[in-house]
Amino acid sequence: MALPAYVAEQHFDAIVLDVSFLTARWVGSDFFEARKSTYAFVRDSSAVKIAFPQDEYDCNELLDEWMCDWRVDVVFSVISSGWDVLYPRYHKLGDIRLGYTGYIDETLLDRPIKPFARRPIDIGYRAKKLPPYFGRIGETKWTVGRDVALQAHRAGLKVDIELGDAGTLLGDAWLDFIGNSKFTLGANSGSSLLDPKGDIQRSVRSYLADYPEASFDEVEAACFPAMEGRYSFTAISPRVLEAALLNSAQILVDGEYSGIVKAGEHFIPIRPDASNFSEVLAAMSDVQAMERMTARCREAILSVEALRYSNKARMILDLVGDLASRKKSGADPEKIEKVISRYIEEMQPRYKAHWRRQYFREKVARAVAPYPVLYQALRSAARILR
Template identity: 45%
Template sequence: MRILILHELDDLASARRTSINHAFALVKYAPQHEYTLHSTRQPVTARLRGQVFDVIVLDTTFLCWRWARPRSLWLDRILEAYDFVAKSDAVKVALPQDEYDHAEILDNWLSDWKVDLIYSVCYDHREEFYPRVRNSARILEGLTGYVDDVDVDLMERFAVPFKDRQIDVGYRAKALPAYFGRTGQVKAELGDRFRSRLTGRKLNWDISTQERQTLVGDAWFQFLGNCKFTLGCESGSSLLDARGEIRECVERQLQRDPTASFEELEQACFPGQDMRKVYTAAGPRLFEAAIARSCQILTPGNYVGALNPGEHYIALAPDCSNAEDVYEQMQDKDANQARIEACYRALVDNPKFRYRNFVAGLLAEVRDAATRKARRLPDCGTLPGTIPDELALRESYTRAVLRAHQHHIEDVKEIRLLPNFLHAVIVTLVRQMLSLARRIRG
């Protein structure tokens, strides 16, 4: 099949590992197809417009253009530049996240483009988010990230034996703006609250919500593999901002008064609206910490329906009022080891949460959607589950990516510009192959 993946990952060196895994899972686990990977940082050429695709995937990062300001300038430009997608008869797949943010804009966009499949990470609220497109699209339950086979192998190299880990409690989180409501504030406040509750305890902390201390690539796995315990909570919002009006109001208020408190912003922009509903989903870190065999300390939540407090993680109240009890549980080495292994079995060993199986399921849904559209698709060939080993997977992945960018090389000749993305992909793949070769020799 000829598959177009639209994304916004131009610089892989600074991109989060989970974003790369999510955007290019099809390339990695179904490399037998012909891919065109197109970043919106690249020009939309005549060749791209004229090519016929069987499947078009709208990645999470591509759909983030609904947040661009001013919308009349940026989103309208995107819709105009990629109008060939709306006209295409391909099976169209959308992978949105943060669906509560600009929900109406997203719903109209996917409906106008006649999207066939939507993988919703806030699946329980799908009827609220997609009142228009749900009449024509099939909405399936999706996750913000899955377990990647290569990540499991890499962590075996990066993870430090538990007793030798230098960080007692680790945490990284982004400080979310007020327009995500009180639920959004918990994510940023959790680390500082927990640390302040246990002041005086001899713990080695590595907690930060600063953008400059964000960890990407191998550094993130090295961090998790050196943490005995990892803090966490579900990501999300307790506000539904259908058209971005709450966000615009908050940003205007902060321009007038950068020191405005959450309560002041609430009163000015969304009085009485917060916490009417809570829209949450488990982030990729849930799986990454499990891969690292770091004992997780989590606020209560659904956690993909796979984890139970006490059995798989230590439960922490959102206000950290039970921090002392959590500290006592952290001292029980046997219980913590049991939690680590139970969490690993529930998440990492469960095929349901593997990218390999997500891709297989997505391709099956694509075939069903094509049948509903009375369209014949080329043979899928080997399915993801039949790739024999990691070496074959890496080699197939490399061939698929280089084949995908052969078309972009033709575009380079047309526009006389080497896309940064092409260079970054090649460099990343070469590094992966060299790393694999060294590990095989060792």
């Protein structure tokens, strides 16, 4: 939705560019340029500017140029290494600091924890089938679920593994699911491909439109030959934090996990193809060792102060205060407060109506997805009505 002109006209002490706003870089060049034009006041503002991108390997060159052009003061990267590759210009001009894909909500610490022995699910997992342009790292997120489910069923374990949108759980339902799982399966978040301007993503989408049943290997050969695996951009995911705090022992594809948890000490490592599942199964059988491991994992997560929402918010406010003291933004607190009140009063009902429509469209889309002809007809009608 369009930003009201009376907001853009204000002088601010700080402007935060969140992950949703920054996804504009991969939607399409027309949309991206329109977004930058609409929010050009941010570029021209003397306010402190802080950015929280994710999936930085997607259109990283566009993101890098954007951060430089808008003179962003600090970028919080969720990737713990390779900043010179992800931000070839900005890493020389700006300030890059480590951020995370999720943070600890203090209310989670008060949530009742079910004893290990009373949990009905042996291994729990949910994952989407990511497009091939996330590389093997993205592909592994769903293939490891498929492979573990097959072997775990053979071993007689009680498994609740679903792959795809149909198994999505949100809010308390998701936390209850983890709390009912003795073991939570997981994999690295991230990508093993670097796509500077989105060319790989566009090529993959075009190829899959023509060959929707193509395998990963076929897509790789057609769209990004010899490019897979040159890089490994990974980050710890919110799932790892939630499982640790709810004392669900974790079986994770071996990886960096932002340097916070380590294989053997905090989780059972599993190979991407689950070929060492017999070793995983043996480790799972030692209940006392698993309870000690979950305790160590929980302690490791809680020991990172920067992972807590409250600490992160305080740190950001301190950072803004420090940087703002060196600038002259000309912000008028009383005027800004009135603008915020006006914005909430005018825009909140519009946003609620927008998301109600969006929810309805998605519900209809899911309902008609099994009927391709009807699905395509509705999509065509929607494009015409726009």
